[in-house]
Amino acid sequence: MTTSTSYPVLQVEHLTMHYTTRKGVVKAVEDVSFSLNKGEALGLVGESGCGKTSVALTILRLLPENAQFLGGHVYFFRDGSDEAHVRRALGKPVKILLNGREHQGRLLEVNRAQLVLETQLNGRSQQIKLGRSDITHLGVDLTALSDEEMRPIRWKGISMIFQAAMNSLNPVYKVGDQLIEAIQTHMPLSLPEARERVAQLFQLVGLDRQLMDRYPHEYSGGMKQRAVIAMALACDPDIIIADEPTTALDVIVQDKILREMRQIQKKLNMSMIYISHDIAVIAEVADRVGVMYAGSLVEFGPSEPIFKSPIHPYTKALMSAFPSIKGEKVKLTALPGEPPDLIKPPSGCRFHPRCPYATEICEREVPQFIEHKPNQYAACWNPLT
Amino acid sequence: MARIWQVLTSGMSKYIIVRLLQIVLVLYLYMTLVFIILEAQPGDITDIYVGNPKITPEAREAIIKQLGLDKPLHERYLNYLKNFVTGHLGCSFKWGNIREVPDPVCREQRPTWDLIKERLPRTVLLFLTYTIISFYIGFFLGKLIAWRRGAIIEYFSTVVGVVLFTVFTPWFALLLVWIFAVNLGIVPIGGFINPDNWRVVERVGTVSRDMGVSLSNVVFNYILMWLGGLTLVWGVIYLVSQRFPYAWQRRVARWGSVCIGLLAMGAFFGGAWPGSADQAVIASETRFNFFLWQLEFPAGTIPLFPLALDFVQHMILPILTLTLISFAGTMLLMRNTMLETMREDYVMAAKAKGLPDQVVRDKHAARNALLPVVTSLIFAIAFSVDGGVFTETIFSWPGMGKLLLESAIEQDYPVAIGTLVFTGIFALVAHLIADILYAFLDPRIRYD
Amino acid sequence: MQRARVTFEPTQALWRVRLQLLWRGLKSTWAMFAESKIGLTGLGIIIFFILLWMLWPIYPWLMERLAWTPEELEAARNAPYGAISSIYQVYDPVTGYDPLIPLEENREGNILPPSRRHPLGTDQYGRDILAQLMASTGSEFTLGVLAALITVFIGTCIGAITAYYGGFVDTFFMRLADVFILFPLVSFLIVLGSMMELTLLKLALILGILFGFGQITIILKSQALAIKVKPYIEAAKVAGGGHFHVIFRHIIPNMLPLSFLYMMFNVTSAIFSEAALSFFGLLPGARTTWGIMIDSAHSGGYILGGRSFEYWWLWVPPGVAITLLCSAFYLVGRGLDEVVNPRLRKR
Ligand SMILES: Nc1ncnc2c1ncn2[C@@H]1O[C@H](COP(=O)(O)OP(=O)(O)OP(=O)(O)O)[C@@H](O)[C@H]1O
Ligand code: SF4
Numbered sequence A: 001m002t003t004s005t006s007y008p009v010l011q012v013e014h015l016t017m018h019y020t021t022r023k024g025v026v027k028a029v030e031d032v033s034f035s036l037n038k039g040e041a042l043g044l045v046g047e048s049g050c051g052k053t054s055v056a057l058t059i060l061r062l063l064p065e066n067a068q069f070l071g072g073h074v075y076f077f078r079d080g081s082d083e084a085h086v087r088r089a090l091g092k093p094v095k096i097l098l099n100g101r102e103h104q105g106r107l108l109e110v111n112r113a114q115l116v117l118e119t120q121l122n123g124r125s126q127q128i129k130l131g132r133s134d135i136t137h138l139g140v141d142l143t144a145l146s147d148e149e150m151r152p153i154r155w156k157g158i159s160m161i162f163q164a165a166m167n168s169l170n171p172v173y174k175v176g177d178q179l180i181e182a183i184q185t186h187m188p189l190s191l192p193e194a195r196e197r198v199a200q201l202f203q204l205v206g207l208d209r210q211l212m213d214r215y216p217h218e219y220s221g222g223m224k225q226r227a228v229i230a231m232a233l234a235c236d237p238d239i240i241i242a243d244e245p246t247t248a249l250d251v252i253v254q255d256k257i258l259r260e261m262r263q264i265q266k267k268l269n270m271s272m273i274y275i276s277h278d279i280a281v282i283a284e285v286a287d288r289v290g291v292m293y294a295g296s297l298v299e300f301g302p303s304e305p306i307f308k309s310p311i312h313p314y315t316k317a318l319m320s321a322f323p324s325i326k327g328e329k330v331k332l333t334a335l336p337g338e339p340p341d342l343i344k345p346p347s348g349c350r351f352h353p354r355c356p357y358a359t360e361i362c363e364r365e366v367p368q369f370i371e372h373k374p375n376q377y378a379a380c381w382n383p384l385t
Numbered sequence B: 001m002a003r004i005w006q007v008l009t010s011g012m013s014k015y016i017i018v019r020l021l022q023i024v025l026v027l028y029l030y031m032t033l034v035f036i037i038l039e040a041q042p043g044d045i046t047d048i049y050v051g052n053p054k055i056t057p058e059a060r061e062a063i064i065k066q067l068g069l070d071k072p073l074h075e076r077y078l079n080y081l082k083n084f085v086t087g088h089l090g091c092s093f094k095w096g097n098i099r100e101v102p103d104p105v106c107r108e109q110r111p112t113w114d115l116i117k118e119r120l121p122r123t124v125l126l127f128l129t130y131t132i133i134s135f136y137i138g139f140f141l142g143k144l145i146a147w148r149r150g151a152i153i154e155y156f157s158t159v160v161g162v163v164l165f166t167v168f169t170p171w172f173a174l175l176l177v178w179i180f181a182v183n184l185g186i187v188p189i190g191g192f193i194n195p196d197n198w199r200v201v202e203r204v205g206t207v208s209r210d211m212g213v214s215l216s217n218v219v220f221n222y223i224l225m226w227l228g229g230l231t232l233v234w235g236v237i238y239l240v241s242q243r244f245p246y247a248w249q250r251r252v253a254r255w256g257s258v259c260i261g262l263l264a265m266g267a268f269f270g271g272a273w274p275g276s277a278d279q280a281v282i283a284s285e286t287r288f289n290f291f292l293w294q295l296e297f298p299a300g301t302i303p304l305f306p307l308a309l310d311f312v313q314h315m316i317l318p319i320l321t322l323t324l325i326s327f328a329g330t331m332l333l334m335r336n337t338m339l340e341t342m343r344e345d346y347v348m349a350a351k352a353k354g355l356p357d358q359v360v361r362d363k364h365a366a367r368n369a370l371l372p373v374v375t376s377l378i379f380a381i382a383f384s385v386d387g388g389v390f391t392e393t394i395f396s397w398p399g400m401g402k403l404l405l406e407s408a409i410e411q412d413y414p415v416a417i418g419t420l421v422f423t424g425i426f427a428l429v430a431h432l433i434a435d436i437l438y439a440f441l442d443p444r445i446r447y448d
Numbered sequence C: 001m002q003r004a005r006v007t008f009e010p011t012q013a014l015w016r017v018r019l020q021l022l023w024r025g026l027k028s029t030w031a032m033f034a035e036s037k038i039g040l041t042g043l044g045i046i047i048f049f050i051l052l053w054m055l056w057p058i059y060p061w062l063m064e065r066l067a068w069t070p071e072e073l074e075a076a077r078n079a080p081y082g083a084i085s086s087i088y089q090v091y092d093p094v095t096g097y098d099p100l101i102p103l104e105e106n107r108e109g110n111i112l113p114p115s116r117r118h119p120l121g122t123d124q125y126g127r128d129i130l131a132q133l134m135a136s137t138g139s140e141f142t143l144g145v146l147a148a149l150i151t152v153f154i155g156t157c158i159g160a161i162t163a164y165y166g167g168f169v170d171t172f173f174m175r176l177a178d179v180f181i182l183f184p185l186v187s188f189l190i191v192l193g194s195m196m197e198l199t200l201l202k203l204a205l206i207l208g209i210l211f212g213f214g215q216i217t218i219i220l221k222s223q224a225l226a227i228k229v230k231p232y233i234e235a236a237k238v239a240g241g242g243h244f245h246v247i248f249r250h251i252i253p254n255m256l257p258l259s260f261l262y263m264m265f266n267v268t269s270a271i272f273s274e275a276a277l278s279f280f281g282l283l284p285g286a287r288t289t290w291g292i293m294i295d296s297a298h299s300g301g302y303i304l305g306g307r308s309f310e311y312w313w314l315w316v317p318p319g320v321a322i323t324l325l326c327s328a329f330y331l332v333g334r335g336l337d338e339v340v341n342p343r344l345r346k347r
């Protein structure tokens, strides 16, 4: 089983989240589903304000006060040998991979060696007996965890590079200390050991180790960016969510950092969710791509086919809005119309007011998110070839 | 330690020098302003003595001479400045000399500076204690209120906070005196010491107007020295312990030093000290009543502990009052700044790092919200002498504020003006300290 | 604008449009302000005190109708000691005296507990407490608002000018502000009060100046700096507006909301200072104020005497009044703060 390289580390299912504001309800995330495999880089792309950051925050459960989580599941997978992971999965909705098949249900403990999975099969409830060692990949629904159970998953399981990365360094503490703080929370290291680890991380991201004892305001923008990346790597997370990690930098530095991140990710065999509004960036780093529009995922699949032959008209429009980084000459056509208002989104397919292929049904009914080509999903009534 | 060195070398000393120069300038402006405003009065201040039968025209002439009021304006101004530069703030009209060797200028009168020297430590102890307590409480409550926002607690805390913040201080102080001293009788009504407890002390040696006053100053200065010294030592230990590798080591160092310090202080005051000839001795076997205890001391000793406790007892009510009045301001300010910092990205990042809720709150959100609050703390200290007028008068705590009010009402102008100017200097120095403290707290402030 | 031009003369139209805009601005400000419970609470208290103030002239008249029986009136007119010719003599805040007190069961001096004729009782001179309270309201308001107006006027002008010119002017006023910020105000007023006869008007002037050059200058200056870089200021300059024109027609009007906000806080400080000075008897120029009321109760020994709470009506009402009025202005300030400073606004 472990031989098959692509097993999931994260599965997001039907995620829905709204913000309540003075003006109305902002439907920022609507029914978003995707999965992330081990060692894979997933790109999440879409216009500004389409809800990419919101998806990331919902996964990590870092939502602001005015956010309402309305449903969906986030399964976070780890090896069954991780005792703490099994422990926190008990009594929670889980997904388990058994002999290549996925089972869903609730995990219960019988005794120290024996577990039971309660599942629904063809409408009947069924109990599957499991030995501890049978569990290789166990996914627990993060949305069902308490805050205290969620804490060890943050940073150790899933870490994040925030959109305004520079501002995620606290100005009154030395940068090194901020990394040490994360390390000492999740790993049993002493201060000198933790410092050594920070030094290694700094080296990894191309920073001088002397910089550890400096304050954020003494860093340049690029240095801060690297420090934040080092911080995200601090606890060896399974997944890193990088939310527009390079937007604040100039193009050359941006490109360099992107490349280095990609290298580090491959070297450490981490999974990564890469968020950007810039499809060129996504094209450079992502193995698979999810395209978001107005709070929902409109297309999802491996990056090659998506960029070669997109199914959803929005993906196509996006691609022509940016010059291809791979050198193919594509005519630049700006996307007509305004980005949609998420308080009163258009009916049916949310893209229809701007879609050149829109037909009458698009206005009335929401298209299903289905597999149009092998592994390539999209939500469109009139898919492109 | 490394931190201190770093701050000092990063333009800090330069900053302090520049700041000092500015302070001297501001001080000069302040003194000129006071002079101008006081000079703008119609007539001169001795007019008030015209109708006073106790002061003969000759005496009045003498006063005019002493104050230099017969000189032209510019000479008076220069004289006024000179007095402050030389540190001689004039002689009191009211207070007689208490020294064996009288002041060469004031002779039979007591110099203003001497009065200030005696009164300032009392004000400083009272106000430093309450400022620290109320600051801590306000900081703590403001933090909690901001962290778990709720409509009811928010409205409630704001209204209570605003009422306490704007309550008419003297009135509120009287109310508390009425409740705690008059009705419940658990604390003394006012004053600095309970003369009954000191009367047993027979004075030997120095000349004094009031029995026991000198000894009380000695004991009081012990308290002040201990508290100041301990604060300093704790501060250094805190800074040093920041470099300790494990959290438990830091905790042991900090709490350990606090315990040891308190124990040492207790041991110092707990012992019955042998009296020396030029200080004071207990004349006979003595009893002290404190709260519920009766303490007995052998003859010939100075019982420091009960005497120190006497001060403490007299400080409880003023401190309670001042704390109640002023913690609200800190609380409201803390709540506001905390709400702002809570929206900062680094707080979200700290949460994302999986830090315990409390750590995110205290180490990230509250630590950054601390900066403006510290400014207000320093302002509070800077204005302590000024604000002390109310509380010291109501509680008859013989500090600077009371001195100022009394000398103003009794028209002891040299003391009144001297105290006024000194109050300004005190505020300025507090302000300077604030700036330096701020530079330690906020590494972003670079002075170049 | 356009519709207005069709129906009205241009000058009138502009004037009308301005008024309309102002009205609309006020309405939306009010809508935001009304959302803040705290601000409304403060406003309610202020309105209460204004009513109290307005009631004061007719208070004796009202009491004559409502509280006095004809026999009592008759008795008061023929009292052996301190007979009155008009009811106004009874309720005068300074010289008032109820001639019926000696006839009644009274406790100490002329102190009368709250009763029909004296809803809040009388003080040791037989003066009606409520009358004193009402009579003082006007002076408290006048002083507070006057001092705050002076403060804000100075602060706004200096803030705008320093922000606009910068350089030496800026440095000078900022250093001056340093002095005024650290000015030991209470001590200074006490010394001053002991040297000269302070009246309410003089006090308002002094307070206004002392506050005006201090902190408010710095706050308003930073606001003015933010306005100075706005495009319309540049436009006004390009259009040939002189310095004076730009400062007074473009910068200052935009500072006014914030100025108004700080005015509220300054009213609180001014009233507080006045009360404190009166309390220590350093404001002999004033007729009656709440501070004097507490002070006379205090110096008469009715607060800390052994049976103090027996005479609570001597000192509780003025203390509560000062506290309430001070907090009312402060609360309104907080409410306005949420309107003026968007960062405090809830989403
Ligand atoms: N705290 C909030 N309260 C209310 N609305 C919010 C909040 N945060 C985001 N939104 C709204 O939700 C929508 C999605 O926001 P989100 O930040 O997820 O977009 P994004 O795709 O990350 O955009 P960008 O590329 O600009 O970062 C936007 O319309 C935004 O206005
Ligand atoms: S569903 Fe219709 S409107 Fe929506 S993208 Fe497809 S064609 Fe366009």
Ligand SMILES: [Mg+2]
Binding pocket: A052, A053, A054, A163, A243
């Ligand atoms: Mg975003």
